[in-house]
Amino acid sequence: MGDVMRLFKSPLGKLFHNPKILAVAVAIAAPAAARADVIVQNTGVTGFPGTFNFIGYNSSNVAFGQPVASKFLEFGGRFHPQGSNADAAFLASTTVTATQNGVTFNVPAGNSIPDPNLFDRRIAYNPNLLGSWQLTVTNPNYSNSPLVVNTAAINPNIGAPPFITGIAISGASNATTTPTITWNAPAFTPPSGYNQATRIFIVDLNNNKQTIWRADLPSSQTSYTIPAAANLSANGHYGIVIRDDYRIQSNATTGASSHSFFDFHPTAISQFNGPxxxxxxxxxxxxxxxxxxxxxxxxxxxxxxxxxxxxxxxxxxxxxxxxxxxxxxxxxxxxxxxxxxxxxxxxxxxxxxxxxxxxxxxxxxxxxxxxxxxxxxxxxxxxxxxxxxxxxxxxxxxxxxxxxxxxxxxxxxxxxxxxxxxxxxxxxxxxxxxxxxxxxxxxx
CATH class of the missing domain: 2.60.120 (Jelly Rolls)
Incomplete structure (x- = not known):
């Protein structure tokens, strides 16, 4: 301790009496990990774009809390530390805001097991908010905070993908937790510059509507067997969301999306033979x-x-x-x-x-x-x-x-x-x- 005090009183040590020099010294002495990691977009994972912005169309479903069909805007992004993925601490300590035309919304972290880096906001449809959103990602623990990125704008003439119809669920009595879902997909042609994509989501309606499973499907596919890895409970209550998207091919950002909602209990599937x-x-x-x-x-x-x-x-x-x-x-x-x-x-x-x-x-x-x-x-x-x-x-x-x-x-x-x-x-x-x-x- 005496050696430290003598150094601090020496001509060299007196340099540290200057607050600016002291601040630089503290920054140099700080752990490298605390300032080296940066916030990045989730652009490297196929099917999960860094940012998204689209018009959505919901079918009604009372179990999901949607008593009537609706039209909405959805926007946000997927962000995580460069050095880690699916970081729960990062999601809990990061704030994301979206600004457009003088309007700002908070964009909360998603509640999705298969999409752990998601920050997502949904609002009622507003024709004055179809432009690009400026997303500001803030977490003081990262050297590039705040990170500012922009979504693509929405084409106001894109139109709506059609809803799927005729959904059926089938499964043997010993396999109700791995049922097969089938549906009818109306034929349609995406607008120029967009491709069509189908996604299926499984939601646990007994657990705060948490998304527990997701699968990206070819547009021609009209059936899907829920795998055992989804961990359905025979006594659970689950929602199925089948999405048809118009997506920009270059970065998988959706332009419009129809969401068809259904719900089921696995124990009800095998009461009669057939779907x-x-x-x-x-x-x-x-x-x-x-x-x-x-x-x-x-x-x-x-x-x-x-x-x-x-x-x-x-x-x-x-x-x-x-x-x-x-x-x-x-x-x-x-x-x-x-x-x-x-x-x-x-x-x-x-x-x-x-x-x-x-x-x-x-x-x-x-x-x-x-x-x-x-x-x-x-x-x-x-x-x-x-x-x-x-x-x-x-x-x-x-x-x-x-x-x-x-x-x-x-x-x-x-x-x-x-x-x-x-x-x-x-x-x-x-x-x-x-x-x-x-x-x-x-x-x-």
Whole structure:
């Protein structure tokens, strides 16, 4: 210690009394790693551009919190230290802002396992914000902070890629966590200077909508088997996002993107043989969840439709599609039949007390609407879960089924209950067993 003090008091040591010289000395003495690493764009990874800026189009999906279709702008970038990748500490300590036309937005770190360097912001569509965004990346631990980069501008005439339709999910009972997804991709031609790309994302809806899996597919591919590496839980609730992009070929920056949203529970896939067709969900004017289908159907072939239900549901055919020919309802452990009602043109009339897994034939010509009641509220079926209630139907002819299903979440009118009671009068013993079973469950 004495030697240090003597050096500090010496003519050489007095140089360090000058604050400027002292600052230089401290900088030289600082650990090289603290100032050598720099922030870089993720430009070297195929399919993951450093910056992006595009117009997006969302289909509706109630489980994703999107009750109606929407149009939006999405922009941001992928940044990380030059010396490391997927650096959680870097994401937590880095801020990114985006500025255009005097407007500034914070661009938060993404919540994506397969895209760990992502900083992403989505805003409502604004025709005045289609230009280039200036992204400012700030982290004082890196020598080139703040890093300033610019996105490409959006072509306002680019148009919208079409949504995919007719999504179905299939898998054996021992492979529900690795289901195969199939869909129909409408034919279209990308604008000049763009190519078409398809991406599929798997989202954990039970875990803050975290993206847990992503795959880039050839534009001609219309099926995908979710691998075991995605680590799906048989009891989970997952979202599927299938994206069709118009992308600039030089740097993979998207110009426009359609996002088709669907959700499913793996345990619902194998209730019946064959694929399960998953609908698009939305809210109608009175807040009811409506599930819409878009399927090419063939007379005599069965289709597993996968809507949701709380107390019941209403199925309706589309404006031009074939009528329903028959229906089979799933086993939920109710202990009593469902109440099946048929639309006669002005009202619903009781048709049958239908047991689960029992075929009901609607007769010549079929029906355009039918309603099912009698689902116990205690079962807790979520009207926002599109795979809570797999229903097998057939149709009276070939054509495009664009029908809907509306979840019934309110208690039926007294007159409807009267009809149900009459229908159940001959099966009081089953109803008694159900009440005892419910009481036992309540005390368990």
């Amino acid at each position: 399960v067709y998953v609908p698009v969900s939305s809210l109608n004017a009175v807040g009811e969840t409506v599930y819409s289908f878009h399927i090419d159907v063939t007379h005599g072939q069965s289709y597993n439709l996968d809507p949701a239900a709380a107390l019941g549901y209403i199925f309706s055919v589309g404006a031009t599609g074939p009528n329903f020919a028959s229906v089979i309802l799933p086993e939920l452990g109710l202990g009593h039949p469902y109440g099946l009602y048929i639309w006669n043109g002005s009202t619903y009339v009781h048709a049958a007390d239908l047991l689960a897994n029992t075929l009901y034939d609607f007769g010549p010509g079929g029906v355009s609407k039918f309603k099912v009641l009698g689902i116990d509220e205690s079962l807790g079926l979520d009207p926002n879960n599109s795979t809570a209630f797999v229903t097998k139907v057939t149709f009276t002819g070939d054509g495009l089924f664009t029908g809907t299903m509306t979840a019934i979440t309110a208690v039926p009118e007294p007159s409807t209950w009267a009809m149900m009671i009459l229908g159940f009068a001959g099966i009081g013993f089953l109803a008694y067993r159900r009440r005892n079973r419910a009481a036992a469950l309540a005390t368990a």
